[in-house]
Amino acid sequence: MQKTGLYWxxxxxxxxxxxxxxxxxxxxxxxxxxxCIEPKWLGMGRYQQPHMTQHRRKFLAQSLQQLKQQxxxxxxxxxxFAGDPLIVLPKLIAQYEVSQIFRSRHPAFDEQQQWRLLRAxxxxxxxxxxxxxxxxxxxxxxxxxxSLINHHDMQLLTGLGHLNGKDNNAPNGFIPSFSKFRRIIExxxxxxxxxxxxxxxxxxxxxxxxxxxxxxYAQLAEIWVDDIEQALEITKLDCxxxxxxxxxxxxxxxxxxxxxxxxxxxxxxxSEAGFFGGERSANEHLNHYFSDQRAHQYxxxxxxxxxxxxxxxxxxxxxxxxxxxxQVIDALHTFEQKHERSDSSYWIFxxxxxxxxxxxxxxxxxxxxxxxxxxxxRRPLSSFYPERFKSWTDGTTPYPLVxxxxxxxxxxxxxxxxxxxxxASCLVNELNVDWRYGAAYFEAQLIDYDVAINWGNWQYLAxxxxxPRSSGHGGRHFDLKKQQQRxxxxxxxxxxxxGPEASIExxxxxxxxxxxxxxxxR
Numbered sequence: 001m002q003k004t005g006l007y008w009x010x011x012x013x014x015x016x017x018x019x020x021x022x023x024x025x026x027x028x029x030x031x032x033x034x035x036c037i038e039p040k041w042l043g044m045g046r047y048q049q050p051h052m053t054q055h056r057r058k059f060l061a062q063s064l065q066q067l068k069q070q071x072x073x074x075x076x077x078x079x080x081f082a083g084d085p086l087i088v089l090p091k092l093i094a095q096y097e098v099s100q101i102f103r104s105r106h107p108a109f110d111e112q113q114q115w116r117l118l119r120a121x122x123x124x125x126x127x128x129x130x131x132x133x134x135x136x137x138x139x140x141x142x143x144x145x146x147s148l149i150n151h152h153d154m155q156l157l158t159g160l161g162h163l164n165g166k167d168n169n170a171p172n173g174f175i176p177s178f179s180k181f182r183r184i185i186e187x188x189x190x191x192x193x194x195x196x197x198x199x200x201x202x203x204x205x206x207x208x209x210x211x212x213x214x215x216x217y218a219q220l221a222e223i224w225v226d227d228i229e230q231a232l233e234i235t236k237l238d239c240x241x242x243x244x245x246x247x248x249x250x251x252x253x254x255x256x257x258x259x260x261x262x263x264x265x266x267x268x269x270x271s272e273a274g275f276f277g278g279e280r281s282a283n284e285h286l287n288h289y290f291s292d293q294r295a296h297q298y299x300x301x302x303x304x305x306x307x308x309x310x311x312x313x314x315x316x317x318x319x320x321x322x323x324x325x326x327q328v329i330d331a332l333h334t335f336e337q338k339h340e341r342s343d344s345s346y347w348i349f350x351x352x353x354x355x356x357x358x359x360x361x362x363x364x365x366x367x368x369x370x371x372x373x374x375x376x377x378r379r380p381l382s383s384f385y386p387e388r389f390k391s392w393t394d395g396t397t398p399y400p401l402v403x404x405x406x407x408x409x410x411x412x413x414x415x416x417x418x419x420x421x422x423x424a425s426c427l428v429n430e431l432n433v434d435w436r437y438g439a440a441y442f443e444a445q446l447i448d449y450d451v452a453i454n455w456g457n458w459q460y461l462a463x464x465x466x467x468p469r470s471s472g473h474g475g476r477h478f479d480l481k482k483q484q485q486r487x488x489x490x491x492x493x494x495x496x497x498x499g500p501e502a503s504i505e506x507x508x509x510x511x512x513x514x515x516x517x518x519x520x521x522r
Contacts, residue, residue, distance in 0.1 A: 003028040004210065005100040006092060008085065009035040009078075010111065011450075012104040012145045012321035013063045014279040015070050017199035019143040020102040024207055027139075028100055031207035032092055033071065033078050035064060036085040037231050046370070046440040055413025057232040059277040059447045063320050064228050066278025077209040080225035085114065090121050091220065096210055099138055104145035104321070107363035108451040109370075115142065148325040148356045149185070153194055157184055158360075174364040177466055181357045182350075199326045274308050275316045275414065275447060282317035286327065289313075290335040299344040302351075303418045305405070305493045311416065312348060315448035318355070325352050355453060361466060362452035369455045372436060374464025380428070380435065382462075388431040392423070393441055395498075398507035401484045402426045404497040411497075413447040418487060424461045425478035435462035481506065 005028035007020050013035075015021065024031050045051030052060075068078040081088045092098065106112060119140060144150040149157075158175060175181045188194035225231040289295070289312055304310035317323035332348055339345075362369050373379045391397050395406035405419040415423070420442070427438045439458040443449050459465025461476045484504070488494055491504035 002030060003100065004030045004032070004096050004098050005102060005207065006032045006034060006089070006096075006098045007102040008089060009033065010104060010106060010321070011319065013067050014282070014322050014324070015067065015074070016202070016279065016283075017324045017327050018202070019145045019200055020104060020141070021206065022200045022202045023141055023143060024100070024102050025202055025204040027141075028207050030096075030210050031076070032096065032098070032210050032212070033076060034085075034089065034092065035078065035080050036088055037080065037082045037225060037228075038084060039082070042233055045444060047437045049437075049440040050444045053413070053444050054234060055445065055447050056449060057234050058229075059275060059316060059413075060320065061228045061232050061234055062277030062281070063279075063322050064277075066280050066322075068228075070279065071206075074206050075209065076206050077212070079212060080228060080231070081220060081223045082225050082231045083220075083223040086117055086121060088220065088223065089118060093122055093138075100141065101138060102141045102143065105142045105151060105363075106146065107359045109366040110451075112366070145324075146321065147359050148196060148329070148352065149194070149360075150197070154360055157188060157194065174361060175357075178354060178357045182353055185353060185356075196329065197326060199324065199330050274313065277316070277320060277322065279317075279322045282314075282323035283327075285313065285317070286323060286331050290331050293339065295332065295335055295345040295348060296339065296342045297344060299347040302347070303416075303487065305416050305419055305487050306408075306496065312351075315450075316414070319448040319450040319453075325355065328352060355450075357466075358450075358452040358456035361456050369452070369459070370436065372434065372464075374459050374462070375466070376464065378464050380462055380464060382428060382432045382434050384434045384437060385431065389427075389433050389437055392427050392431060392433065392438075397426065397431070399426060399430070399480050400491075400494045400498065400502060400504050400506065401480060401488060404488075404494040404502075407497040409445055413445055418483075420457070421461065421476070422478055422480065422483050424458060425476060426480060428462050429477045430480070435459070435464070 005024050007024055012018060012020065041052045041057075043051060064078070064080065068080075071078050093101070103115065106115075122138065147154075175184065185194065189196065294309060298312065301307070301310040312328075314323060314328055318325065318328070329349065329352065332345065336345055365375050368375045371377075392402070392406065393410075395403035395410065397403055402423050405415050405423045408419070409415045409423075424435075424438055427433045428435050435458050439455050442454050442458070443451075446454070456465060460467045463476070467476065484491075484494075488504075491502075494504050495502050
C-alpha cells in the first residue's frame with residue numbers, strides 16, 4: 001500500500017529550510033500540501049477588531065502565490081481551500097487514506113488547540129470509517145520549523161519537562177526575563193552545549209502530488225480556491241504593491257497614486273510597498289541586505305522611525321514563514337566571515353534571540369498570553385475608553401508623534417519597532433486603555449504580525465509580562481516629548497505622515513470629549 005502524507009501549512013510558507021518537507025521527502029511516496037483560508041480571518045477577531053486587514057491579507061496572498069508557483073516547478077501542487085481546517089483536513093485524510101501528517105510546531109494556544117482537536121476528530125472518526133487509519137496508525141509529525149532552537153534542546157536548557165503549557169505551575173516556571181534567557185543561550189552556545197541548526201538542505205525529490213481537483217472531489221469543490229486574492233476578499237489598495245512581481249531594490253522613491261490619500265505624504269521607502277510576500281522575495285531581500293555594510297550600521301540606526309534601510313525589514317517574511325531564523329543567522333555568519341563581526345552585526349543575532357524568547361514564552365504560557373493581568377496576574381490600572389481608543393487608532397490624539405505613527409500603520413500595515421513602543425506606551429499610560437485592545441489592533445493591521453512577539457511585547461510594555469523592572473510598578477512609560485526630541489527633533493517624520501502643515505507641538509485639548517456616561521464635556 002502506498003504511503004500518503006499530508007502537510008498542513010501555516011506560518012511556514014517556504015520550500016527551502018523546511019523541516020516538514022524534508023521529513024515528508026524521506027517518509028512518504030505521495031504528499032498533499034494543504035493551506036486553509038479560515039472563514040474567521042475575514043471577520044471580526046479579538047476585542048471587536050478585524051481579524052486580518054487588507055495589508056495582512058495581501059502579503060499572505062503574495063506569499064501563497066509564490067509558493068504555489070515554486071511547488072509547481074518541483075512537480076508538486078499547493079492545495080488551497082477556503083474553510084475550517086477541522087472540517088477540510090479530516091475529509092482529505094479519509095479520502096486519501098493519509099498515514100502521516102506533518103505540521104510545524106506553533107507556539108500559541110489557538111493553533112495548539114486546533115492540532116489537538118484535529119487529532120481527536122480523526123481518532124473519533126476512525127472506528128466508524130475503515131478508510132481512516134486510527135490515530136495510533138497515523139504518524140503525527142510536529143516539527144520545529146518556526147523556532148531557532150528545537151523543542152528538545154529548549155526543554156534541556158530550561159529544565160522544564162513539559163514545555164507546552166501543561167506544566168505552567170512548575171515551581172520555577174519559564175525563564176522570567178529575556179536577559180536571563182539570553183545568558184543561558186549564549187553560554188550554552190559558547191560551551192557547545194547548544195549547537196544551532198543550520199538550514200536544512202532537502203536533497204531528495206519532493207514526494208509526488210496526489211491528483212486532486214474540484215472535478216474529482218466534489219465534496220471540496222465549493223471551497224476549492226483558484227483565485228487566492230478573491231478568496232481573501234482583497235480589494236485594490238494603491239498603497240499596497242498590487243503588481244504580480246516584487247519591487248526591485250533600487251532605493252528609488254516611488255510615488256503612490258491613490259486619490260483617497262494625500263500622495264505627498266506617503267513615500268514607498270517608508271511604507272510597506274517595499275514588502276512583497278513570498279519566499280523568492282524574502283531571499284532577494286536577505287541577499288540584498290547583506291550585500292554591503294548595512295549590518296555594521298544596524299545598531300546605530302535601528303531606532304529610527306522611518307527609512308527602509310534603517311532596519312533589517314526581515315520581520316514580515318519571518319512572521320509568514322517565507323524566511324526562517326536559521327536562514328538569517330546563516331547569512332549573518334557568512335557576512336561576518338567575510339567582513340568581520342562587529343557589535344552592530346551581533347545586534348541582529350540579539351534581536352533574533354528576542355524573537356526566540358517570545359516564541360517559547362508564548363508556548364509555555366499559552367492562554368495567559370492574552371490575559372489582562374498577564375502571566376503573574378497583576379491587574380493594570382487601566383480600562384476600556386471607546387473614544388480614547390478611537391482617537392488612538394485614528395491618529396487624532398494630542399500627541400503628533402503618536403498620530404504620525406498610527407497614520408503610517410493604518411496606511412501601510414507597518415511601523416518601526418521604536419514607533420510601536422511609543423504608540424503602545426501612549427495607549428497604556430497616557431490614555432489608560434486596556435493593553436489588549438492595542439494588541440488586537442496590531443494583530444489586525446501589521447503585515448509582520450506574529451502572535452508570540454505581538455502579545456508578548458504588549459504584556460512587557462503594560463507591566464504584566466516578562467519585564468522584571470516593571471514588577472509591581474506598572475509597565476514601561478515613554479516620555480512622549482523626549483521621544484519626539486530624540487527621534488524626530490525637526491518633525492520631518494511627523495510632517496511626512498500628517499502633512500507639511502502639521503504642528504509638531506503637543507495639543508492642549510482634553511483627551512476626552514465625553515464623560516463615561518456619554519455626556520459631552522464642555
